[in-house]
Amino acid sequence: MTVAPEFTAITSPAELRELLGAPMRRAIDKERVTLHAWDREWLAHSPLCLISTSDADGNCDVSPKGDPPGFVHVIDDTTIAIPDRPGNRRADGFMNVLSNPHIGLIFLVPGRGETLRINGRATLVRDAPFFDEKIVRGHRPALALIVDIEQIFFHCAKALMRSKVWKPETWDPESLPAHARIVKDVQYTEESLEQLETHYSEANYDKKLYRG
Numbered sequence: 001m002t003v004a005p006e007f008t009a010i011t012s013p014a015e016l017r018e019l020l021g022a023p024m025r026r027a028i029d030k031e032r033v034t035l036h037a038w039d040r041e042w043l044a045h046s047p048l049c050l051i052s053t054s055d056a057d058g059n060c061d062v063s064p065k066g067d068p069p070g071f072v073h074v075i076d077d078t079t080i081a082i083p084d085r086p087g088n089r090r091a092d093g094f095m096n097v098l099s100n101p102h103i104g105l106i107f108l109v110p111g112r113g114e115t116l117r118i119n120g121r122a123t124l125v126r127d128a129p130f131f132d133e134k135i136v137r138g139h140r141p142a143l144a145l146i147v148d149i150e151q152i153f154f155h156c157a158k159a160l161m162r163s164k165v166w167k168p169e170t171w172d173p174e175s176l177p178a179h180a181r182i183v184k185d186v187q188y189t190e191e192s193l194e195q196l197e198t199h200y201s202e203a204n205y206d207k208k209l210y211r212g
Contacts, residue, residue: 030153034077039152042116044070045109049082051145052104053096053122061092072107073130078149080118081125083134083141085210094143097122103147106155111166113157120150139210 003009010016047069054060065071065082073081082105084094097103101121108115123146131141164170176182180196183189189196198204 032152033149035074035080035149035152039116040074042107042109042154043072043074043080046070046072046107046116047110048108050106050108051082051093052106053093054100054102055096056099059096061096063093067136071134071136073134073144075130075146080147080149081128081130082145082147083131084143084145085136085139085141086208094124094145097124097145103145105147113160113166115155115160116152117155118147118149118152120147122147137210 010019048064048066049072050062050064052060052062065084067083067085071083073083075081101123103120103122105118105120106115107118124143125146126143128144128146131144134141134144160166178197178200180193180200183196183200184193191199
């Protein structure tokens with residue numbers, strides 16, 4: 001990538017370290033390779049996960065996965081499973097996993113600034129005994145991601161504190177137009193704006209959360 005001439009690019013690890021400095025010992029030593037009891041507790045309270053993948057050519061994707069707290073299934077101290085739910089069927093992240101198993105996960109707990117990060121290798125499975133335990137509103141997962149943990153640690157709260165993402169008094173969702181309006185403006189659709197408003201309404205989405 002070529003940066004604009006007025007930008008000052010960083011081109012080496014040494015230059016980056018000179019700018020940022022060395023990490024604290026605590027930041028280095030926090031990495032683990034197996035689940036601690038507190039990791040299990042965090043997963044049991046987390047309703048939302050961000051999943052990062054890339055294909056064999058390095059093209060990246062980040063996808064949110066959400067369900068009632070505890071939706072992640074802990075198989076053992078080094079393996080977790082993330083059940084899938086009906087979505088838009090693009091399956092970008094799943095396609096990536098088929099060509100490149102490396103995966104990065106961030107688990108959030110509402111109101112907490114810290115996040116739990118897990119990196120590892122993923123496999124797609126279309127059935128497993130624990131699927132019966134992950135039925136929500138009558139929906140049994142059609143597939144799941146099995147993640148073999150290679151690295152796990154808690155991330156500090158600074159980013160979420162700076163963003164004030166959990167502070168309702170800072171929220172202003174009406175500062176942006178409705179999603180239907182945005183969709184109509186950024187892509188071709190056969191539906192009218194009114195039809196899109198119905199499609200993207202919370203009531204309509206709620207009916208399809210576990211039916212596709």
